[in-house]
Amino acid sequence: MTLLYSIFVDPFVQMVQMPDLLAQTLWEGLVSGVLYALIALGFVLIFKASGVFNFAQGIMVVFSGLTLVGLYEKFAAAGFSGPLAAFTALALAVLVMLILAMVIERTVLRPLVNQPDIILFMATFGVTYLLIGFGEMVFGGDPKQMITDQLFLPRGAYDVAMLGGHVSFQKIDIAATVIASLMIAGLAIFFQKTRIGRALRAVADSHKAALSVGISLNQIWVIVWFAAGVVALVTGIMWGARSDVSFALQIVALKAFPVLILGGFTSVPGAIVGGLIIGIGEKLGEFYWGPLVGGGIESWLAYVIALLFLLYRPQGLFGDKIIERI
Amino acid sequence: MSLKHWAYALAAATVLSLPAIPAAQAEDSIYVPLFTYRTGPFAGSGTPIADGMHDYLTMLNERDGGIGGVKLVIEECETGYDTKKGLECYESVKPKHPVMVNPWSTGITLPLIPKAAVDKIPVLSMAYGLSASAKGDIFPWVFNPPATYWDGFTQILKYIAAQEGGGVEKLKGKKIGYIFLDASFGREPLPLIESLSKELGFEAKLYPVAAADMQNQSSQWLNVRRDRPDYMILYGWGALNSTAVKEAVKTNYPMEKFISIWWPSEDDARGGGDKATGFKTLNWHAVGANFPLIADIQKYVVDKGKSQVSSKDKVGQVLYNRGVYNSMLIAEAIRTAQKVSGHKVVTGEDVRRGLEDLNIDAARYKEMGLENFAGPVKLTCADHNGHFSTFIQRWDGKQYVKVSDYITPMTDKVEPLLEADAKAYAEKNAPWPKRTEPCDKAS
Numbered sequence: 001m002t003l004l005y006s007i008f009v010d011p012f013v014q015m016v017q018m019p020d021l022l023a024q025t026l027w028e029g030l031v032s033g034v035l036y037a038l039i040a041l042g043f044v045l046i047f048k049a050s051g052v053f054n055f056a057q058g059i060m061v062v063f064s065g066l067t068l069v070g071l072y073e074k075f076a077a078a079g080f081s082g083p084l085a086a087f088t089a090l091a092l093a094v095l096v097m098l099i100l101a102m103v104i105e106r107t108v109l110r111p112l113v114n115q116p117d118i119i120l121f122m123a124t125f126g127v128t129y130l131l132i133g134f135g136e137m138v139f140g141g142d143p144k145q146m147i148t149d150q151l152f153l154p155r156g157a158y159d160v161a162m163l164g165g166h167v168s169f170q171k172i173d174i175a176a177t178v179i180a181s182l183m184i185a186g187l188a189i190f191f192q193k194t195r196i197g198r199a200l201r202a203v204a205d206s207h208k209a210a211l212s213v214g215i216s217l218n219q220i221w222v223i224v225w226f227a228a229g230v231v232a233l234v235t236g237i238m239w240g241a242r243s244d245v246s247f248a249l250q251i252v253a254l255k256a257f258p259v260l261i262l263g264g265f266t267s268v269p270g271a272i273v274g275g276l277i278i279g280i281g282e283k284l285g286e287f288y289w290g291p292l293v294g295g296g297i298e299s300w301l302a303y304v305i306a307l308l309f310l311l312y313r314p315q316g317l318f319g320d321k322i323i324e325r326i
Numbered sequence: 327m328s329l330k331h332w333a334y335a336l337a338a339a340t341v342l343s344l345p346a347i348p349a350a351q352a353e354d355s356i357y358v359p360l361f362t363y364r365t366g367p368f369a370g371s372g373t374p375i376a377d378g379m380h381d382y383l384t385m386l387n388e389r390d391g392g393i394g395g396v397k398l399v400i401e402e403c404e405t406g407y408d409t410k411k412g413l414e415c416y417e418s419v420k421p422k423h424p425v426m427v428n429p430w431s432t433g434i435t436l437p438l439i440p441k442a443a444v445d446k447i448p449v450l451s452m453a454y455g456l457s458a459s460a461k462g463d464i465f466p467w468v469f470n471p472p473a474t475y476w477d478g479f480t481q482i483l484k485y486i487a488a489q490e491g492g493g494v495e496k497l498k499g500k501k502i503g504y505i506f507l508d509a510s511f512g513r514e515p516l517p518l519i520e521s522l523s524k525e526l527g528f529e530a531k532l533y534p535v536a537a538a539d540m541q542n543q544s545s546q547w548l549n550v551r552r553d554r555p556d557y558m559i560l561y562g563w564g565a566l567n568s569t570a571v572k573e574a575v576k577t578n579y580p581m582e583k584f585i586s587i588w589w590p591s592e593d594d595a596r597g598g599g600d601k602a603t604g605f606k607t608l609n610w611h612a613v614g615a616n617f618p619l620i621a622d623i624q625k626y627v628v629d630k631g632k633s634q635v636s637s638k639d640k641v642g643q644v645l646y647n648r649g650v651y652n653s654m655l656i657a658e659a660i661r662t663a664q665k666v667s668g669h670k671v672v673t674g675e676d677v678r679r680g681l682e683d684l685n686i687d688a689a690r691y692k693e694m695g696l697e698n699f700a701g702p703v704k705l706t707c708a709d710h711n712g713h714f715s716t717f718i719q720r721w722d723g724k725q726y727v728k729v730s731d732y733i734t735p736m737t738d739k740v741e742p743l744l745e746a747d748a749k750a751y752a753e754k755n756a757p758w759p760k761r762t763e764p765c766d767k768a769s
Contacts, residue, residue, distance in 0.1 A: 248368075
């Protein structure tokens with residue numbers, strides 16, 4: 001009876017009794033969810049355009065963040081520091097992501113075109129370990145502090161007295177939410193309104209049809225991998241500012257998997273909504289129900305949420321409906 | 327392919343797969359493998375320790391030509407703090423006759439404990455690993471000086487009690503939070519916490535952090551905000567430490583009441599900004615490079631480009647010096663082994679005796695160029711840990727500063743539990759071999 005009370009009554013009593021903590025939990029979940037959505041977005045972009053499940057998206061988050069901070073450190077060691085150096089490093093990091101996209105297209109995608117999906121998927125494993133080794137060789141394995149001040153990202157928090165207590169909004173979390181939202185909106189406009197965006201959607205619908213109307217697959221792949229690289233860079237900056245830029249971030253990126261299961265591999269809105277459901281769901285679960293089993297349920301709860309959704313919608317929330325002729 | 331070609335291919339493969347004849351097998355060298363991790367999620371903690379360990383031993387080779395005139399063959403094996411890779415490292419170094427292994431992971435140490443006696447390779451798990459392996463009569467091949475995780479927990483409790491103005495009776499009614507890496511290392515003190523919380527009357531609140539969520543701890547700290555523990559104790563590693571400090575700052579947790587086991591580095595505290603001032607950790611050795619021995623490391627290793635340190639100011643930082651301390655134990659064990667066995671080129675069996683006879687007193691520290699670097703270490707046949715005192719160091723915004731006297735562990739509480747745990751381990755792993763190794767008179 002006590003157990004049933006702890007599961008079905010007590011958490012809701014706590015929510016009513018301490019609404020400020022409920023608001024704080026929802027806010028933390030929202031911020032995590034937005035960042036998960038950003039990581040998932042990188043996967044979705046590439047999957048839509050090339051049908052490749054890019055296992056390397058997680059390490060791209062780390063690699064891009066390391067490139068930014070590593071370049072800044074090298075500038076600073078040469079006596080060039082401050083905001084100008086930081087933004088120069090940022091521009092160069094974007095350039096590195098473009099070069100990476102071109103190299104991957106030329107050396108991985110183009111030679112493997114028309115190969116089974118599993119071959120391309122395994123190739124992204126190779127890219128992952130190559131980037132890990134290359135990143136460690138160039139920038140070292142030490143965690144690095146994100147250059148928050150130099151990039152004019154805010155520090156500190158707004159403590160707002162509300163709901164009989166207080167809710168703390170970290171300025172960096174607000175910035176992350178705003179920047180991620182702008183980025184998602186920008187990508188949506190890019191896909192819907194621009195010529196390249198329409199070409200990307202055409203490629204996503206059918207490679208052969210797109211080729212037949214003169215769309216260059218190679219060019220589209222470069223653009224998509226570059227876009228995913230920029231998304232990874234933004235994620236690396238935001239998550240790096242909340243903790244550190246280290247290879248441990250690669251593990252956080254795995255949280256995108258349940259988001260993708262939930263939102264579907266081909267849907268941008270799915271990645272966003274999936275990210276929010278997973279982010280908020282896992283925080284609520286860990287906070288209100290985690291203590292019942294000694295805590296630490298967050299790492300697997302996301303997958304449980306995703307699997308529950310899968311039972312009802314195997315294609316995910318916004319994924320294309322699976323119709324097969326038999 | 328013809329049969330002949332197959333035969334050639336097989337012969338070639340056999341030749342290629344034969345292990346290279348290691349230098350360690352030569353008569354004039356001692357093979358010391360170092361299990362390190364300069365890559366992966368835990369590299370932040372692993373790299374400075376690896377640098378300190380490697381540089382000390384390299385310095386001995388460069389300055390003294392090794393130990394007792396015998397060169398050391400130093401070889402790193404990258405584990406990535408991954409138990410599976412650690413075991414692969416062990417299997418790869420075993421044929422080269424290492425005189426000891428340093429797993430640098432509780433997860434890697436645990437499966438090596440049963441292997442040590444069989445392979446005759448001592449395991450040195452310095453202040454980590456299985457706490458109960460301090461019992462030399464049950465674990466003759468495992469050593470974990472200078473203190474166990476259980477000792478560390480009681481030392482933090484004693485410090486907390488002192489902050490409350492008295493002895494351990496002051497812990498009664500207190501709420502103490504324990505945030506930890508949800509892995510072998512972090513779970514190690516859980517039996518002790520369960521027992522002591524009942525005996526001393528404090529309430530323990532547990533906040534496990536999975537390795538996948540090391541940089542995503544907001545849920546745990548929301549629970550801290552709800553539970554409002556009087557003190558928080560941290561057993562973290564890698565990115566977990568820096569994120570915990572940042573989250574504590576974010577939650578406005580009073581940093582003076584946030585105390586860690588001995589693993590956080592300067593970078594871990596620095597990441598929390600000015601508000602991280604007051605964060606505390608245990609330690610048992612000095613920080614800084616102002617020691618003749620460390621000056622020799624600078625001169626013979628760092629300045630000659632034989633170190634992997636990313637910058638010279640890393641030398642002397644807390645985890646670098648931790649690595650130096652670890653290699654000092656290795657070197658002193660080899661030196662003692664040479665003395666007690668009469669062999670210049672010692673074996674794992676000799677070094678096991680060397681570890682049991684280890685006796686590093688103040689005079690020896692001075693002789694090594696490490697005067698006042700750390701407290702004395704004396705191990706015995708029965709006690710492979712020593713349960714030595716540690717002190718609290720406080721982050722002042724720039725560096726760690728020692729803020730307490732040496733604190734002894736609650737030996738009266740820990741000892742019976744360790745005894746019981748060691749026996750339980752032997753029963754669980756029956757038939758656990760009875761100790762047959764004789765004790766030297768010195769120990």
